[in-house]
Structure formats: C-alpha cells, structure tokens
Amino acid sequence: MTERDATRAVELRVIDERLHEWGLPRYQTEMAAGIDLHACIDTPLTLQPQAPAVLIPSGIALLMNDPYMAAVLLARSGLGHKKGLILGQSVGLIDADYADQIYISAWLRTPPGSAPLVIEPGDRVAQLVFVPILRPALRVVEAFSSETGRGLGGFGSTGYGSAATRSPASK
Template sequence: MTQAIEIKVLDKRLHEWGLPKYQTPLAAAIDLFACIEQPLQLKPQEAAVLIPSGIALHMDSRDFCAVILPRSGLGHKKGLVLGNSVGLIDADYTAQCFISVWNRNPASSNEIITIQPGERIAQMMFLPVVRPEFKVVEAFSTTSERGGGGFGSTGV
C-alpha cells in the first residue's frame, strides 16, 4: 500500500545531511535527524528534551498516523530513548515534528549522551488507523477464553 504524504523541509541542512528516507529496501521507518545548532549533552535521568526534526508532514488522510520511535542501537548501546516512550503524530497535525529524548542511564553512572547536529536520533513509522464505532452494552455479546483475566493470568 502506498500513500503520498507531503513532507515540508523546515531546516535546510537536511538537504546536506540527507532527507528522511528508508535506509534499506525493507526498513519499516525513516530516520529523523537532530536539527539542533550545537551539540547537546543529556545527563542521566534529567528531564526529557524536545529536539526539532526539521520536518512537518501533511498526511491528508484519516487512514494514517505516524509514530516516532527510538533507534534501537542508540537505546540499547547508549541509553538514548524517547521521553514519552512513543510519539504520536496525528494526520491533522501539520507543524514541525519534535523528538522527545531522554537519557535513561542511571544517575550514578554519569554517562552523558551527546547529540550532534545532524545525528540520526529517532525513527518515524507510518501506520494505518482504524476508527471503530463504539456500542455501549451492559454485557458483551460473546465471551473469550481469557475473559477478565489480567496481569499474569496466562502465566508469568
């Protein structure tokens, strides 16, 4: 399935660094760049910081959204994750996309993460959106094998 999505380049340096693109033919997400003016140091466990991506989107479809996810290598190897776990970009949001970043390393580690201008720090994936109609009921029309079993109900 292919959907045309307009991308507005807000930071002209992206023309030098490379526009957001899929890095391999089967990649699920595009990489996002840190559009900052100077290196940024993130100390462990300090408040999350918003970093501009340098792009704005116009999806123009109620059938899509975008999510911002951490880059797995930066998260696993350096401790750079998203301050909000996953960022959601609704189809009707057309301003600049920002990346909330956080240094998850223990405060006692003193492991500072330095983000360089133009560094690929997150990724954006486009997903289909399903908007079900809700029907308020007193009881569900059918049952499931699991029923109301919650945390740990199927084993640990």
C-alpha cells in the same frame, strides 16, 4: 515504492534547510520500516543521565491528511541499546491532522554518574514509522454479546514462564 504505497502519499515540508546537506528523511534499506529523523539543533546538545527530557526539532513537518494513517516515533535501536537514549514518552504518536514541526522528546536512561551523551547537529536520533489506523464505531452496551476464554482475566491471568511448566492453575 510500490503502487500501493504511492496511493498513500504523505507531504513532507522541510523546515530546516540543513536537511538538504544531511539527507532528507528516507528509508535506509529496501526493507526498512522507518525513516530516520535528524537532530536539527544549532549546537551540540549534552544529555545528562536521568535529566529531564528535552525536545529536539526534527526539521520536518508532515501532512498525512488520512484518518486511517498515523506515524509513530521510536527510538533508534543502536542509540537506545548502546547509549541509553530513549524517547520521553516511549513512543510518540503523530496524528494524521498534525501538520507542524515534529519534535523528538528524548532523555538518557543511564544511571546517575554515567557518561553523558552528546548529540551533534544532524545526528539521526529517532525513527518514524507510518502505521494504518482502525477507527471502529463504538457501540455502548450493558453486557457483551459473547464471552471469550479469557473473560475478565487481567495482568498475569494467562500464566507466566514456559507454557509447558506454568499455567494459570499452577500459580
């Protein structure tokens, strides 16, 4: 941990004591961006393809208590890509003032008829990444004070495909 990280201490409260056996959430490598979260369930959980999302307790609560910090829940790449496990809301946002247990909303995106996924107690099922937050003051205006090259261009307005072969003008 660097000195810079130490000034941003986050309190972690263990709710499920089994985490002491399985391993507290931690960075798996020196350069890992996220910490893995365990499925703190009592019995195996079978997820059926395309079934409604379920809430999986993580066994921890955090107190960031810093308006310029938040945490995001992300799917673990291996489970998402290889097994089809994704988060119920794609990305979960944990606000700095939320201090209760973190739950992982998850479902199985594989087609109906595919094999179910069984999550065992203690499996690492998601990752948590801490992110800085900007909180700008919003100023209501009648018109913007300057223009951009893009202007009001929305979806697809900057082109598609290779920049060398397709441009907005060639649509």
